[in-house]
Amino acid sequence: MDTVDFAKALADETRQKIMALCCCKSLSVNEIVEALAGVTQPTVSHHLKILREAGLVIVVRRGKEIYYTLNQAKLAQACCHVAGTFAPNVEVQITKKE
Amino acid sequence: MDTVDFAKALADETRQKIMALCCCKSLSVNEIVEALAGVTQPTVSHHLKILREAGLVIVVRRGKEIYYTLNQAKLAQACCHVAGTFAPNVEVQITKKE
DNA sequence: TTGACATATAGAAGATTATCTATATAATAA
DNA sequence: TTATTATATAGATAATCTTCTATATGTCAA
Numbered sequence: 001m002d003t004v005d006f007a008k009a010l011a012d013e014t015r016q017k018i019m020a021l022c023c024c025k026s027l028s029v030n031e032i033v034e035a036l037a038g039v040t041q042p043t044v045s046h047h048l049k050i051l052r053e054a055g056l057v058i059v060v061r062r063g064k065e066i067y068y069t070l071n072q073a074k075l076a077q078a079c080c081h082v083a084g085t086f087a088p089n090v091e092v093q094i095t096k097k098e
Numbered sequence: 099m100d101t102v103d104f105a106k107a108l109a110d111e112t113r114q115k116i117m118a119l120c121c122c123k124s125l126s127v128n129e130i131v132e133a134l135a136g137v138t139q140p141t142v143s144h145h146l147k148i149l150r151e152a153g154l155v156i157v158v159r160r161g162k163e164i165y166y167t168l169n170q171a172k173l174a175q176a177c178c179h180v181a182g183t184f185a186p187n188v189e190v191q192i193t194k195k196e
Numbered sequence: 197t198t199g200a201c202a203t204a205t206a207g208a209a210g211a212t213t214a215t216c217t218a219t220a221t222a223a224t225a226a
Numbered sequence: 227t228t229a230t231t232a233t234a235t236a237g238a239t240a241a242t243c244t245t246c247t248a249t250a251t252g253t254c255a256a
Contacts, residue, residue: 007108010180012214016102019184029233043215045234064223064232072185079190082108083177086117087170092177095189110244127203141245143204162202162253 001055003085006078009054014039015047019070022057028065099153101183104176107152112137113145117168120155126163 010016014036021027021035029048033041048068051057056078058069076094083092108114112134119125119133127146131139146166149155154176156167174192181190 004111007105010105011109013102023184072188076181076185076188076190079177079181083174086121087174090170090174091193092174093193095191
């Protein structure tokens with residue numbers, strides 16, 4: 001992924017809250033809306049779209065609900081790519097996966 | 099550093115060009131302006147201010163000129179922090195420094 | 197001190213983004 | 227099919243950000 005697109009996807013507080021929420025579990029849009037408290041459903045959908053287009057979330061439909069999960073591997077990879085691009089003298093690596 | 103501030107500092111194409119330019123060498127503001135070609139000096143100064151406030155550049159004055167260098171260590175550290183925050187199941191580490 | 201050069205800051209204009217309300221689309225249940 | 231629930235999209239508004247021009251500040255040399 002392009003480093004500018006990646007940085008832009010990260011560069012919003014609400015989006016980072018959403019990322020933190022669904023980084024380790026699958027949440028439906030409504031669950032995210034409830035967890036955020038103070039943000040409307042269309043706003044959450046808007047942010048999810050940006051994360052989706054950046055390839056940072058995994059999307060699964062189950063019945064009426066759509067579940068979002070942060071793609072940790074993709075995110076870690078993008079972080080390493082940024083470090084590799086702008087800090088070539090520092091070795092940043094993914095050392096272990098689960 | 100806050101992950102939102104870090105992401106915002108990265109989230110601009112011109113800023114990333116500046117980062118790439120002075121990631122491995124010290125450049126004066128005018129040298130950056132010349133290298134960018136198409137961006138005015140005040141615009142460059144504006145972006146350098148944002149990078150400075152994010153702690154991502156090292157600033158040294160030599161005579162009339164002010165030299166900027168990207169702080170690779172800080173940048174790599176911030177990348178690892180982002181990965182650690184949002185991808186806790188992936189191990190991203192600084193494995194070697196120079 | 198004055199002039200020249202390098203960089204920063206102020207303020208305005210235009211572009212992009214975040215957010216809202218209203219509404220459309222999709223899936224399910226009755 | 228119709229009603230209900232879940233999510234997405236459209237369009238408007240406000241805030242934020244990028245960029246410019248004009249100007250101020252800082253440094254050095256004459």
